Amino acid sequence: MASLxxxxxxxxxxxxACAYGxxxxxxxxxAAYPITPSSEIAERLAxxxxxxxxxxxxxxxxLASINAVIGASWAGAKAMTATSGxxxxxxxxxxxxxxxxxxxxxxxxxxxxGPSTGQATKAAQGDVMQARWGTHGDYVxxxxxxxxxxxxxxxxxxxxxxxxxxxxxxxxLVDEIVGHMREKxxxxxxxxxxxxxxxxxxxGDRSFFAWAEVAPMPTLGxxxxxxxxxxxxxxxxxxxxxxxxVHRRLISNLVDKIEKHRNDIVELxxxxxxxxxxxxxxxxxxxxxxxxxxxxxxxxGVNVGYVRLKTLWPFPAETIRRxxxxxxxxxxxxxxLRQLFYEVERAAYGMAEVTAVNKIGGGQIIxxxxxxxxxxx
Amino acid sequence: MAKRIEVRIAGLGGQGVVLAGQILGRAAxxxxxxxxxxxSYGAEARGSAAKSEVIIxxxxxxxxxxxxxxxxxxxxxxxxxKYISDLKGNGILLVDTLIKKIPxxxxxxxxxxxxxxxxxxxxxxxxxNVVMLGALIKETRITSLEAMEKAIRESVPEKVREANxxxxxxGLKLG
Numbered sequence: 001m002a003s004l005x006x007x008x009x010x011x012x013x014x015x016x017a018c019a020y021g022x023x024x025x026x027x028x029x030x031a032a033y034p035i036t037p038s039s040e041i042a043e044r045l046a047x048x049x050x051x052x053x054x055x056x057x058x059x060x061x062x063l064a065s066i067n068a069v070i071g072a073s074w075a076g077a078k079a080m081t082a083t084s085g086x087x088x089x090x091x092x093x094x095x096x097x098x099x100x101x102x103x104x105x106x107x108x109x110x111x112x113x114g115p116s117t118g119q120a121t122k123a124a125q126g127d128v129m130q131a132r133w134g135t136h137g138d139y140v141x142x143x144x145x146x147x148x149x150x151x152x153x154x155x156x157x158x159x160x161x162x163x164x165x166x167x168x169x170x171x172x173l174v175d176e177i178v179g180h181m182r183e184k185x186x187x188x189x190x191x192x193x194x195x196x197x198x199x200x201x202x203x204g205d206r207s208f209f210a211w212a213e214v215a216p217m218p219t220l221g222x223x224x225x226x227x228x229x230x231x232x233x234x235x236x237x238x239x240x241x242x243x244x245x246v247h248r249r250l251i252s253n254l255v256d257k258i259e260k261h262r263n264d265i266v267e268l269x270x271x272x273x274x275x276x277x278x279x280x281x282x283x284x285x286x287x288x289x290x291x292x293x294x295x296x297x298x299x300x301g302v303n304v305g306y307v308r309l310k311t312l313w314p315f316p317a318e319t320i321r322r323x324x325x326x327x328x329x330x331x332x333x334x335x336x337l338r339q340l341f342y343e344v345e346r347a348a349y350g351m352a353e354v355t356a357v358n359k360i361g362g363g364q365i366i367x368x369x370x371x372x373x374x375x376x377x
Numbered sequence: 378m379a380k381r382i383e384v385r386i387a388g389l390g391g392q393g394v395v396l397a398g399q400i401l402g403r404a405a406x407x408x409x410x411x412x413x414x415x416x417s418y419g420a421e422a423r424g425s426a427a428k429s430e431v432i433i434x435x436x437x438x439x440x441x442x443x444x445x446x447x448x449x450x451x452x453x454x455x456x457x458x459k460y461i462s463d464l465k466g467n468g469i470l471l472v473d474t475l476i477k478k479i480p481x482x483x484x485x486x487x488x489x490x491x492x493x494x495x496x497x498x499x500x501x502x503x504x505x506n507v508v509m510l511g512a513l514i515k516e517t518r519i520t521s522l523e524a525m526e527k528a529i530r531e532s533v534p535e536k537v538r539e540a541n542x543x544x545x546x547x548g549l550k551l552g
Contacts, residue, residue: 011412
């Protein structure tokens with residue numbers, strides 16, 4: 001393991017960094033169906049996993065992939081799948097099953113242009129709302145958004161840690177640009193990487209679900225009598241397919257276990273937001289243009305700051321609300337037609353003007369000049 | 378060397394322009410620089426437009442895409458026609474000699490017989506990308522020779538390692 005993941009400086013693609021991050025986090029099971037622009041994650045893990053006695057399976061499709069991942073997680077493994085929009089759509093039903101059964105796992109979606117087949121090799125940020133609301137019913141997902149190769153490594157590790165800590169699926173929402181670009185990356189010594197493992201039950205425990213805090217998770221085959229079901233169930237896994245009270249308790253506990261720990265889950269990168277007149281809210285590859293736009297705006301004497309969402313969901317509405325009280329204008333650049341924008345507008349509650357910079361198709365990243373133009377307008 | 382150099386290598390899918398960008402980027406990392414390399418290609422395996430972009434800087438690189446490039450390496454007529462307008466006036470242009478129509482340009486022009494050399498000397502035109510890298514480094518020195526050789530060694534499969542190193546050496550004679 002140490003020799004496989006020697007600390008040091010590398011020149012990696014974002015997708016490669018994701019694969020190594022998964023290995024570092026303890027991922028020992030990966031099932032996926034190859035799809036551009038995520039395939040390099042599978043390609044790399046196909047080589048790495050056998051070296052750590054892990055399992056790599058190329059499944060027949062994305063439905064089978066996510067189901068294999070859920071099964072592996074219940075068999076005790078840290079498990080991951082990787083896909084892009086079309087595959088992410090196919091996985092939605094079972095992602096809901098993972099929420100309902102409190103199954104820790106990591107789902108990587110390297111976004112490309114959609115809907116449908118769209119433009120397979122081109123970047124987009126069009127799955128922001130699908131990551132939030134893709135499966136049916138009420139739930140709160142954890143969605144992380146990296147903006148560099150270094151962060152592809154770090155946030156993959158973090159995705160596993162949050163999945164294990166809160167016993168929930170975690171989505172790593174990448175875009176083609178971050179997934180495919182190569183950068184210098186510094187891999188820390190393996191001993192310095194924080195690893196979280198799921199809470200296990202004690203002998204004689206019988207309650208494994210729907211706790212207000214996170215319930216312990218048995219591994220199938222260890223002798224615990226556990227029934228895992230996507231139907232509404234009580235603390236013991238017993239199905240209640242009509243009882244309103246059991247359903248309310250289950251769902252509110254599943255929602256609360258995330259909501260109550262927002263401070264632990266939500267990570268932001270904020271710069272100059274205390275006294276700026278214009279603020280930019282951004283995520284993923286688009287933030288790389290924001291850095292330059294902000295510098296240029298300040299050279300022109302405009303006081304600009306930014307908030308970058310490393311955690312997209314849960315959405316930091318309170319942070320945005322407080323920001324909206326201070327600034328005159330909030331700019332939301334994104335490679336889609338206003339997905340994060342409406343969330344920001346809702347949180348700003350009319351206290352600041354919220355404007356959008358949008359671009360779709362062809363993988364064209366929003367440029368610093370386009371953001372600057374909106375800042376100055 | 379300036380603080381920030383933006384390189385665009387463009388051609389057709391299958392010519393190895395993406396690999397050329399990776400090798401160049403990896404070499405610059407070995408030289409201790411900040412590097413971002415990106416690529417763009419079609420859904421087809423071969424024949425569609427492909428490009429690879431490398432930004433090399435002494436400082437942290439924010440925006441990862443090339444807009445106006447300092448160096449353009451064109452491996453096909455289509456690529457040259459498409460990207461020459463984005464080359465800076467004082468930039469450097471390397472074109473494969475297979476390209477016949479070269480528009481008027483203020484940039485410093487080098488006609489490199491990369492494909493011809495790859496076919497004649499190395500017996501396979503697939504080495505044209507690495508021959509071109511040799512010419513690029515000879516004319517610009519944007520990375521050290523040692524870093525390039527190390528990057529080539531670590532970027533290609535073992536059975537074609539020597540051939541690629543030879544291709545690089547042939548390229549160093551051109552330009």
